[in-house]
Amino acid sequence: xxxxxxxxxxxxxxxxxxxxxxxxxxxxxxxxxxxxxxxxxxxxxxxxxxxxxxxxxxxxxxxxxxxxxxxxxxxxxxxxxxxxxxxxxxxxxxxxxxxxxxxxxxxxxxxxxxxxxxxxxxxxxxxxxxxxxxxxxxxxxxxxxxxxxxxxxxxxxxxxxxxxxxxxxxxxxxxxxxxxxxxxxxxxxxxxxxxxxxxxxxxxxxxxxxxxxxxxxxxxxxxxxxxxxxxxxxxxxxxxxxxxxxxxxxxxxxxxxxxxxxxxxxxxxxxxxxxxxxxxxxxxxxxxxxxxxxxxxxxxxxxxxxxxxxxxxxxxxxxxxxxxxxxxxxxxxx
Amino acid sequence: xxxxxxxxxxxxxxxxxxxxxxxxxxxxxxxxxxxxxxxxxxxxxxxxxxxxxxxxxxxxxxxxxxxxxxxxxxxxxxxxxxxxxxxxxxxxxxxxxxxxxxxxxxxxxxxxxxxxxxxxxxxxxxxxxxxxxxxxxxxxxxxxxxxxxxxxxxxxxxxxxxxxxxxxxxxxxxxxxxxxxxxxxxxxxxxxxxxxxxxxxxxxxxxxxxxxxxxxxxxxxxxxxxxxxxxxxxxxxxxxxxxxxxxxxxxxxxxxxxxxxxxxxxxxxxxxxxxxxxxxxxxxxxxxxxxxxxxxxxxxxxxxxxxxxxxxxxxxxxxxxxxxxxxxxxxxxx
Numbered sequence: 001x002x003x004x005x006x007x008x009x010x011x012x013x014x015x016x017x018x019x020x021x022x023x024x025x026x027x028x029x030x031x032x033x034x035x036x037x038x039x040x041x042x043x044x045x046x047x048x049x050x051x052x053x054x055x056x057x058x059x060x061x062x063x064x065x066x067x068x069x070x071x072x073x074x075x076x077x078x079x080x081x082x083x084x085x086x087x088x089x090x091x092x093x094x095x096x097x098x099x100x101x102x103x104x105x106x107x108x109x110x111x112x113x114x115x116x117x118x119x120x121x122x123x124x125x126x127x128x129x130x131x132x133x134x135x136x137x138x139x140x141x142x143x144x145x146x147x148x149x150x151x152x153x154x155x156x157x158x159x160x161x162x163x164x165x166x167x168x169x170x171x172x173x174x175x176x177x178x179x180x181x182x183x184x185x186x187x188x189x190x191x192x193x194x195x196x197x198x199x200x201x202x203x204x205x206x207x208x209x210x211x212x213x214x215x216x217x218x219x220x221x222x223x224x225x226x227x228x229x230x231x232x233x234x235x236x237x238x239x240x241x242x243x244x245x246x247x248x249x250x251x252x253x254x255x256x257x258x259x260x261x262x263x264x265x266x267x268x269x270x271x272x273x274x275x276x277x278x279x280x281x282x283x284x285x286x287x288x289x290x291x292x293x294x295x296x297x298x299x300x301x302x303x304x305x306x307x308x309x310x311x312x313x314x315x316x317x318x319x320x321x322x323x324x325x326x327x328x329x330x331x332x333x334x
Numbered sequence: 335x336x337x338x339x340x341x342x343x344x345x346x347x348x349x350x351x352x353x354x355x356x357x358x359x360x361x362x363x364x365x366x367x368x369x370x371x372x373x374x375x376x377x378x379x380x381x382x383x384x385x386x387x388x389x390x391x392x393x394x395x396x397x398x399x400x401x402x403x404x405x406x407x408x409x410x411x412x413x414x415x416x417x418x419x420x421x422x423x424x425x426x427x428x429x430x431x432x433x434x435x436x437x438x439x440x441x442x443x444x445x446x447x448x449x450x451x452x453x454x455x456x457x458x459x460x461x462x463x464x465x466x467x468x469x470x471x472x473x474x475x476x477x478x479x480x481x482x483x484x485x486x487x488x489x490x491x492x493x494x495x496x497x498x499x500x501x502x503x504x505x506x507x508x509x510x511x512x513x514x515x516x517x518x519x520x521x522x523x524x525x526x527x528x529x530x531x532x533x534x535x536x537x538x539x540x541x542x543x544x545x546x547x548x549x550x551x552x553x554x555x556x557x558x559x560x561x562x563x564x565x566x567x568x569x570x571x572x573x574x575x576x577x578x579x580x581x582x583x584x585x586x587x588x589x590x591x592x593x594x595x596x597x598x599x600x601x602x603x604x605x606x607x608x609x610x611x612x613x614x615x616x617x618x619x620x621x622x623x624x625x626x627x628x629x630x631x632x633x634x635x636x637x638x639x640x641x642x643x644x645x646x647x648x649x650x651x652x653x654x655x656x657x658x659x660x661x662x663x664x665x666x667x668x
Contacts, residue, residue: 005433010463019461023439027446028456032422039457041422043481044380052424052477054462056469088366088375090386092475094428099339105357112361122362123373126475127353128388129344130666134470135390141426141460143386143477147377332464 012220013325037078037216040148049084051075052143058332060107060137062181064173064193065268067140068107072114073197073268074334075144077217080202081271083154084146089115090124095138097131104138111140118197120144151210158213159234159274161304166273166283168201168293169194170246171223172265176254178333179265187257189250196269196292205273208286214274217267219334224263225325226272227310237306240322241313244299264325266333274302346554347659371412371550374482381482383418385409388475392666394441396515398507398527399602401474402441406448407531407602408668409478411551414536415605417488418480423449424458429472431465438472445474452531454478485544492547493568493608495638500607500617502535502627503528504580505557506599510588512667513599521591523584530603530626539607542620548608551601553668558597559659560606561644571640574656575647578633598659600667608636 008015025033032039038051053074060067071091079086091111095104115122173194180189202215214234218226223245231238240263247255247262255262269292275283280298287296310322342349359367366373372385387408394401405425413420425445429438449456507528514523536549548568552560557579565572581589581596589596603626609617614632621630644656 003435005429005431005435005438005463007431007463007465010429010461016461019435019438020459023435023442024459024461027439027442028449028459030455030457032455032457034458039422039424041457041479043382043421043479044378046378046380048377048479050422050424050479051458052426052475053460054426054428054475056428056462056464058468087377088373088384090373090384090477092386092388092477094388094390094473095339095344097339097341101337101339101353101357104339104353105361108357108361115362121364121366123364123366123375124368124385125354125358125362126387127344127350127358128390128668129339129341130390130470131341133467134392134666135473136464136468139428139469139473141386141388141475141477143424143426143475145375145377145382145384145479332468334462 013225038082047148049079049082049146049148051078052141053078054139054141055334056139056332057178057334058136059181062177062193064177065195066107066110068110069114070195070268070334071140071142072111072118073195075142076118076120076197076199079144079146080199081215081217083152083206084148086118086120086144086146086199088145089120089122090143091122092126092141093138094128094130094135096135097129099138114197118199149206152206154212154215156214156216156230156233159230159236159302160213161236161302162277163213163274163302164277164280164298165238165300166296167223167299168271168287169295170248171267171270172251172262173248174268175222175265175333176251185258187254189254191250194267194269198269198271198292201290201293204286204290205283208282209279211279212273212275216272218270218272219266219268221325222264222266223272224322228325230274231310232308235307237303238300238310239303239313240300240310243315244297246295246297263322347559372416383413383416383480383482385412386475386477387412388473389668390473390666391668392470393515394471396511396527398511399529400441400444402444403448404529404602404668405474405476406445406452407529409476410452410454410531410533413478413480414533415549415551417486417540418482420452420454420478420480420533422479423454423456424477425456426460426475427472428462428464428469430469431463433472448531452533483540486540488546488549490548490550490564490567493564493570493636494547495570495636496611497547497608497636498611498614498632499572499634499636500630501557501633502605502621503629504582505601505604506585506596507582508602509556509599509667510585519592521588523588525584528601528603532603532605532626535624535627538620538624539617542616543613545613546607546609550606552604552606553600553602555659556598556600557606558595558656562659564608565644566642569641571637572634572644573637573647574634574644577649578631580629580631597656
């Protein structure tokens with residue numbers, strides 16, 4: 001591990017995990033400390049999920065959303081992945097001196113609109129101002145409390161050989177959108193972020209069946225990083241059929257030009273679901289009727305062989321290991 | 335209101351209140367949205383307090399503490415002021431690329447130590463890294479859940495004429511410490527921050543009597559700002575005896591040199607308590623036996639006259655209005 005913080009420590013991959021293990025888990029160790037998307041707490045008879053996320057996306061405005069919408073979706077989706085109905089959110093702003101008030105108001109309106117869609121209430125807040133040049137525009141940290149649905153047990157440790165792997169829509173749109181919004185590559189493509197609040201999607205799915213082993217939202221590090229985490233936590237292999245992975249043609253085009261793997265581009269409105277094969281048709285049927293998962297597809301299968309690895313079956317039938325996540329990926333995409 | 339964010343919007347005074355009213359309350363309006371230190375939520379039979387706070391103090395290391403200790407104290411104290419036992423915290427870091435890992439580890443250790451003292455568990459976290467120059471060192475946002483003690487009803491709206499006003503110790507030490515730590519004035523004085531977790535203090539006090547009307551921690555804006563808020567929320571006047579306000583001689587000296595009012599310097603380990611006069615001796619007795627409130631003192635009285643105002647009786651017996659809070663105060667003290 002380096003002696004200084006690098007962008008890779010914030011990219012959601014291997015180095016982030018090392019930082020959490022070495023520094024935070026080491027000091028904060030307690031039975032409720034979570035490695036999942038949210039901690040599960042039992043307080044006065046209620047089972048609650050509790051999660052926090054900082055949003056520093058650059059630029060803060062992008063096609064398909066802005067930092068305000070993103071800050072609600074991220075926390076709502078982390079609660080949803082634990083099978084917890086999002087109830088209450090707090091939000092803490094750090095704003096740069098000189099930042100336009102009208103923009104703060106625009107982001108607040110985005111937050112309110114997204115919270116209303118997700119059925120969650122923003123009940124507490126904090127505002128700090130840092131001097132010009134001491135924070136890049138504005139950062140928002142949201143923290144959420146959700147109520148765990150009875151009978152739901154999902155975790156990255158619960159994938160079993162024979163399970164199918166489903167993604168709820170085309171992958172990599174958010175990461176690709178941010179990449180293009182930075183204008184560093186001179187590429188013009190029609191891509192909008194998939195940023196969306198997914199409680200409605202999860203609720204509909206759990207209304208159909210509670211026999212789902214893993215639900216994860218593929219944010220930093222994309223679907224590829226999530227699959228490697230599941231493979232590692234559950235000690236299983238994951239075999240993907242590369243032709244089944246839904247990728248928007250524009251995203252595929254940009255990835256081709258820049259040599260990027262769409263599976264490693266961030267999503268902000270996509271779920272990775274691992275469930276028994278017999279449940280797959282009913283789950284897909286529900287997902288196809290929800291607004292943010294009309295392109296949901298089975299993309300692979302969990303295997304007992306090659307535990308800890310993600311194997312890609314290519315168009316011509318060859319099998320190749322998906323390179324494990326690591327490195328800087330794309331910083332500041334969330 | 336200006337068209338851009340100014341440092342005053344983050345100073346905790348009038349402009350902060352205007353920003354909250356105009357932007358956040360306007361958009362986030364709902365029955366649980368709080369103007370107090372924490373929202374009170376009823377979930378599955380449990381009454382919970384929920385609060386968030388961003389910490390951007392500059393410099394992050396100062397005599398008497400660091401940003402890690404401060405980030406736990408701030409949220410623990412906000413819960414405590416609602417009469418809620420702090421149970422669980424989340425923490426979200428935004429760290430500058432190139433920041434020394436050893437420092438991150440030092441702050442994590444401070445956080446763990448302070449959390450242990452307060453009896454609270456850190457259960458969820460998030461780490462983001464911003465590029466060099468895009469965040470000043472590191473920011474920490476903590477969010478807390480506490481369980482409300484039965485029979486406690488404290489709020490800034492509950493001060494009544496005849497009540498006494500107590501501060502739990504000498505005022506302005508934290509603000510003065512940060513001011514000196516910036517080395518902008520070439521003043522050398524022996525001052526350490528009062529930064530401390532106060533749940534033990536509040537619990538001991540509520541064990542003695544639950545007949546307490548207001549408990550507030552005097553952070554941004556200091557005791558003066560808190561008193562003006564109480565005077566306004568409760569529609570009462572507050573009369574202070576300036577000689578009774580405990581001020582450390584070094585703080586008084588620095589304030590004298592720089593023309594500052596100690597009542598407007600931030601504290602991070604001081605409570606303002608408003609309670610019936612008959613309870614004052616017992617409350618002071620408890621406070622004097624707790625580690626962070628040995629200099630607790632009655633500093634004034636609530637009156638029906640001059641509602642909304644804080645009146646200062648000077649050493650020579652003259653009465654003068656404490657100038658209302660406003661302006662930039664000291665930025666980045668928390």
